[in-house]
Amino acid sequence: MANTQTGGGRTSNKSFRDATFKGRPTAQFWTYMSFSLRAATLAAFALTAAATAMASDASLAGAASASVDSVPSAIRAPQDAPLSSSSDTSGKPGVTFAAPGEVVQPLATDAKPATATADEAAQAVSAPASLSSLVSQQGEPESLSEQMQCLAGAVYFESKGESLAGQLAVARVIINRMKSGRFADSLCGVVYQPGQFSFVRGRAMPAIATAGHAWKEAVAISQIAIADSWNSLAEGALYFHARRVSPSWGRAKVALIDNHIFYR
Numbered sequence: 001m002a003n004t005q006t007g008g009g010r011t012s013n014k015s016f017r018d019a020t021f022k023g024r025p026t027a028q029f030w031t032y033m034s035f036s037l038r039a040a041t042l043a044a045f046a047l048t049a050a051a052t053a054m055a056s057d058a059s060l061a062g063a064a065s066a067s068v069d070s071v072p073s074a075i076r077a078p079q080d081a082p083l084s085s086s087s088d089t090s091g092k093p094g095v096t097f098a099a100p101g102e103v104v105q106p107l108a109t110d111a112k113p114a115t116a117t118a119d120e121a122a123q124a125v126s127a128p129a130s131l132s133s134l135v136s137q138q139g140e141p142e143s144l145s146e147q148m149q150c151l152a153g154a155v156y157f158e159s160k161g162e163s164l165a166g167q168l169a170v171a172r173v174i175i176n177r178m179k180s181g182r183f184a185d186s187l188c189g190v191v192y193q194p195g196q197f198s199f200v201r202g203r204a205m206p207a208i209a210t211a212g213h214a215w216k217e218a219v220a221i222s223q224i225a226i227a228d229s230w231n232s233l234a235e236g237a238l239y240f241h242a243r244r245v246s247p248s249w250g251r252a253k254v255a256l257i258d259n260h261i262f263y264r
Contacts, residue, residue, distance in 0.1 A: 131164045131230050138220035148222055150188035151175075156208060156218040157199035159260070164221065166258035169234040171225035173262065176238050234262035 128134035144152065154174055159167040177183040177190045184190045192203045199206065208215055224230050234240075234255040240262045241247055251263035 134224060134230055135164060135220045138223050140216060147187040150191045152218045152222040153205045153208060154191045154197060155221055156215055160214045162258040165233050166260060167221045168225055169232050169257050169262055171222055172232040173237050173240055175225055180238060233257055236264050237262035239263040
């Protein structure tokens with residue numbers, strides 16, 4: 001330390017040492033010691049603040065590192081990295097970010113049209129538009145079986161001159177009876193069963209004009225009924241009677257066609 005001049009309240013180092021180590025400390029000594037103590041205190045405070053700041057920075061850096069490490073790698077994708085489906089090192093699939101894509105709805109015209117079989121196409125072409133057209137399509141058979149003659153004879157005598165629907169309903173009643181198990185098991189057995197049809201006389205039919213239109217129509221209707229190729233308006237009926245009579249039957253009425261009422 002450089003020597004200071006005496007006078008004006010100042011003292012030299014030598015005088016300070018003399019005052020310090022020779023006898024009782026002087027006022028200058030205490031002034032000097034107070035200044036040194038304050039300077040040391042400020043220096044210590046500055047060092048403590050610096051150390052605290054350094055420790056805080058280190059703690060923040062460690063916390064940030066831990067936070068980054070805790071985020072899954074699939075989410076910590078770099079900003080300029082393409083978004084794609086990936087898996088992290090643990091083998092678990094990462095989060096997938098997919099760009100929105102177009103939803104394409106197939107047009108109805110893309111579906112293949114249903115194709116009908118040859119049989120279905122033939123049936124669609126040949127399907128009759130009415131019962132009358134179906135009757136006209138029936139070929140005249142060269143000969144009739146006994147069962148067909150019984151059925152056609154019943155249609156002829158019970159519904160001759162009525163509509164084709166009425167004649168078909170009569171034919172279906174005879175067929176239904178044969179299948180029901182409550183009557184005879186053959187067409188002729190049903191027709192000739194005693195007390196069932198008023199045209200039957202002694203298990204025989206009256207003579208039929210087989211060359212006439214009414215007989216040919218009865219035969220065609222019988223063929224349609226046997227083949228079940230047209231629905232009757234009185235499906236399921238087992239009984240019928242003329243309108244002019246009123247039997248006390250407790251049966252369910254099915255239909256009223258021309259001059260007959262049909263029951264189940």
